[in-house]
Amino acid sequence: EPEVTQTPSHQVTQMGQEVILRCVPISNHLYFYWYRQILGQKVEFLVSFYNNEISEKSEIFDDQFSVERPDGSNFTLKIRSTKLEDSAMYFCASSRYRGPNQPQHFGDGTRLSIL
Amino acid sequence: KNEVEQSPQNLTAQEGEFITINCSYSVGISALHWLQQHPGGGIVSLFMLSSGKKKHGRLIATINIQEKHSSLHITASHPRDSAVYICAVWDTDKLIFGTGTRLQVFP
Numbered sequence: 001e002p003e004v005t006q007t008p009s010h011q012v013t014q015m016g017q018e019v020i021l022r023c024v025p026i027s028n029h030l031y032f033y034w035y036r037q038i039l040g041q042k043v044e045f046l047v048s049f050y051n052n053e054i055s056e057k058s059e060i061f062d063d064q065f066s067v068e069r070p071d072g073s074n075f076t077l078k079i080r081s082t083k084l085e086d087s088a089m090y091f092c093a094s095s096r097y098r099g100p101n102q103p104q105h106f107g108d109g110t111r112l113s114i115l
Numbered sequence: 116k117n118e119v120e121q122s123p124q125n126l127t128a129q130e131g132e133f134i135t136i137n138c139s140y141s142v143g144i145s146a147l148h149w150l151q152q153h154p155g156g157g158i159v160s161l162f163m164l165s166s167g168k169k170k171h172g173r174l175i176a177t178i179n180i181q182e183k184h185s186s187l188h189i190t191a192s193h194p195r196d197s198a199v200y201i202c203a204v205w206d207t208d209k210l211i212f213g214t215g216t217r218l219q220v221f222p
Contacts, residue, residue: 033209043158043201043212056208089156100146100205101165106158 002026006092006107013082014115021077021110023092032075033093033104034067036060043091049075050098079112087114117142117204119213127219134189136216138202139182145205147185149176152199152215161187161200192220 005024013019025032034046048055049067064080075094079086089111093104118141128134138147149162162169162176164185169176173192178185189196197219203210 035210035212037156042214043203043210045209045211048208058209091158093158098208100144101163103160103163104148104210105160106150108155108157111156 004092004094004105004107006090006110008110009108010111010113012113012115015084016081019079019082019112021079021090021092021112023075023077023094023107024073025075025092025094026096026105027073029094029096029105031055031095031098031102032067032069033095034077035091035093036088037091037109038085038088046077046090082112082114084114087112117144117206117211119202119204119211121202121213121216123216124214125217125219127221128192130193130220130222132192132220134192134196134218134220136187136200136202136218138185138187138213140202140204141183143180143183147178148203148205148210149185149187150201150203152201154198158201189218192218194220194222196220 007022032049037043047057047061066078068076089109091109092107095102095104122137146165151159164178173190175188199215199217201215203212
């Protein structure tokens with residue numbers, strides 16, 4: 001069964017450095033999402049992306065965050081100048097169609113640790 | 116903004132027991148999702164509900180739109196059911212997640 005893949009599984013970065021988290025969504029999916037989960041807390045929405053544009057973003061997704069679909073297969077989340085509070089598990093998800101009854105397929109996540 | 120609450124936060128059971136996890140939300144929705152998060156962190160979609168009831172194997176999910184409440188039931192629980200179960204509601208273009216229920220099933 002096709003799946004969403006995320007790399008790396010664990011990223012350790014110094015505070016202030018840039019980090020890029022990578023995702024390969026399921027190939028025929030059109031809608032892409034990033035969520036994050038701070039340790040011990042609930043999963044939070046960051047951003048949704050469709051047709052090479054951001055559809056919606058949360059208050060968390062400020063100017064230090066950006067997303068890109070550079071080559072038709074990868075979907076990346078960039079954090080420009082990381083802070084300690086960016087430490088979290090970041091999940092990529094994709095769906096074929098948009099709507100309340102469309103399943104979102106999640107990757108296994110990237111654990112980001114900021115030192 | 117929709118607030119999604121789950122209860123209980125933690126649940127332990129003996130193998131074979133019937134499990135119920137509850138989810139309530141504050142604003143009317145189009146659909147509610149139940150997901151399972153494995154100990155390693157991966158998230159898997161279990162159900163999407165707009166009304167009534169759905170069954171998949173030993174899992175049953177129900178939703179009451181008027182009461183803004185959903186339940187996930189596991190019949191004949193097994194240690195491999197141990198995971199975090201999360202409900203999430205669809206809001207415009209994203210999922211809003213509940214806090215999750217950590218289930219441990221002992222042999």
